[in-house]
Amino acid sequence: MRSSDLDQLRPRFGYGALLWVARRMKVHTPQLQRVPRWITWFALSVAFGFLGWVIYLSIGITSIVTTHHYDIAWLGFDGLELSMVGVVAVAAWKHHPSTTIFTGICAVMFAVDAWFDVWTSPRGSVVSAAVLAVCLELPLVAVFTFATIHGERVKNKAMVVA
Numbered sequence: 001m002r003s004s005d006l007d008q009l010r011p012r013f014g015y016g017a018l019l020w021v022a023r024r025m026k027v028h029t030p031q032l033q034r035v036p037r038w039i040t041w042f043a044l045s046v047a048f049g050f051l052g053w054v055i056y057l058s059i060g061i062t063s064i065v066t067t068h069h070y071d072i073a074w075l076g077f078d079g080l081e082l083s084m085v086g087v088v089a090v091a092a093w094k095h096h097p098s099t100t101i102f103t104g105i106c107a108v109m110f111a112v113d114a115w116f117d118v119w120t121s122p123r124g125s126v127v128s129a130a131v132l133a134v135c136l137e138l139p140l141v142a143v144f145t146f147a148t149i150h151g152e153r154v155k156n157k158a159m160v161v162a
Contacts, residue, residue, distance in 0.1 A: 039103070039147045043089035046140065050082045081109050088144075100151035107144035110137050 058075055084106050091099040114137035121129035 036147070036150065037092075039099075039143075040089055040092040042143065043085050043092060043106075047082060047085040047089060050078070050085060054078045054082055077109075077113065081106070081113060084109060088147075097155070100148045100155070103144045103147040103151065107141050107148060110140045110144065114138055114141070 054075065057078065084102065088099065088102045088106055090096075091102050114133035117137070118126065118129045118133050
């Protein structure tokens with residue numbers, strides 16, 4: 001089977017059929033792993049740790065905030081972050097091609113979280129919010145950014161090889 005025959009299979013049967021045919025033909029297929037395997041366990045750890053943080057905030061944030069619906073807004077955003085980290089864990093576990101998109105979204109969400117945590121904190125807790133941002137949220141931004149860039153480089157190399 002020639003490569004043009006494989007190109008004709010793609011619209012009808014998708015990439016799964018192409019991989020099946022390629023395996024039968026002993027054709028070299030690019031590695032499907034997009035991000036390092038450790039990102040799965042990292043994302044799971046962050047998700048479990050973040051779940052505890054969301055529970056802690058849901059109990060304690062109402063006592064220190066004076067703006068209406070502030071607690072709902074931030075708990076909702078933290079819940080979105082938690083769910084996105086869970087999506088990264090599942091996507092990385094399954095080696096899904098969209099994993100890098102999800103890691104990029106996580107990086108942006110944690111950067112936004114760090115920014116608004118610092119700039120919307122009350123006067124007395126700006127330093128603790130800045131320390132939390134520098135020691136926790138910005139390192140998460142760095143790791144998820146690394147995973148995004150690394151995964152995209154692997155995808156580009158796979159496209160060049162194929």
